[in-house]
Amino acid sequence: MQLAPTAMMANPSKPFLPRRGLMFILSSPSGAGKTTIARRLLAEDANLRMSVSVTTRPMRDGEVESRDYYFTAQDDFRAMVDDDAFMEWAQVFGNFYGTPRASIKAGLERGDDFLFDVDWQGAQQLSQRAGADVVSVFLLPPSIEELERRLRDRGTDDPDVIAGRMARARDEISHWDGYDYVVVNDDLGTCFERVCTILHAERLRRIRGTGLVDFTRKLIS
Template identity: 45%
Template sequence: MLVLSSPSGAGKTTISRAVLEAERANGLSLSISATTRAKRPSEMAGVHYHFMSEREFLKKQKAGDFLEWAEVHGNYYATPREEVEQALSEGRDVLFDIDWQGASQIRKAAPEDMVSVFILPPDATSLRERLERRAEDDGATIKRRLTNARTEIAHWGEYDHVIVNHDLEVSVKEVLAILHASRTSAKRQTGLAADVAKIIADLEAME
């Protein structure tokens, strides 16, 4: 599980989509979050988010249908459990575009299966400019996102990797490098023990 987190406007979602496009052929799938917030004009249900009412969300949360959930900017967000577990059972990597609260819950539930990356903006001014340039939120919402960014950024030290998003293309390459490296870790190569045992046995037979 590759987890990407950042404050709003730091580039997390854009980087996630670029990484997904680059690695789709290798089996990478995106965990599509559920949310109670209103759909933006540029978004599609089932593609960017699973949009639902607060009542439906809380019902699913109570039933244990979410791997993690959190309240962010006055709305609920969560990761549907079934989709993730199916992908993992098929041996596919799963990419998460979630906040620090969700990352913390996944880290506690499955620390050995998780690689986490925190995306930082170059500075506070660029973060504000990116939020304003999106033109999808009103002034009050942007102000709330900037206020919440302080809390989110304070958790950067909990992540395995930290990338300062000066340049989108470079940041995407850095995330891809982290993903590729994680695939060669000993704990990810489940058939490695048998292969090593065979090599040792064959070497002993040569003596």
């Protein structure tokens, strides 16, 4: 589905009034389209940037420090945990990942919006710690059979890996009710348009309008 330019991000980087930024969470089971939607959002929205995590896993070929991750040693990561330097953190397959608090806080105050690719546990932590700054969206497949078909069609995983992904997918889906919005990805273009609509509306919420008080006072004075 080809979207008209008016359905896309209408110059969000220059709002009429200053506003506070937001933390936009996208979660889904593997194969439900989260990565594709996230990449398109980042490519088409000038005011949305990917949240860059701190990790203890080794750098992979092609990755760049501060663009893909902030790479650090486990001892340094644990010290940051002790200093409460993360908005959320988790251990995944023996490596640690965390969202640095200071850079996100400064960006929100400037009006920057951050995209987060986290699971339900990360979404829960961020929602508990950041409150009204967080907007969470969970993407669902149209059916469990379609989800399995998409994973098989990738041609990158053997049957045992796919079976493991399907088990994790069911666990992820069971936490759907912890999100602000739930979107079924039955058509990629339609799903993207719905996610854009959510982002548009949340940017316009009164609680984010840091310039509204002064602006309205001038109108009625």
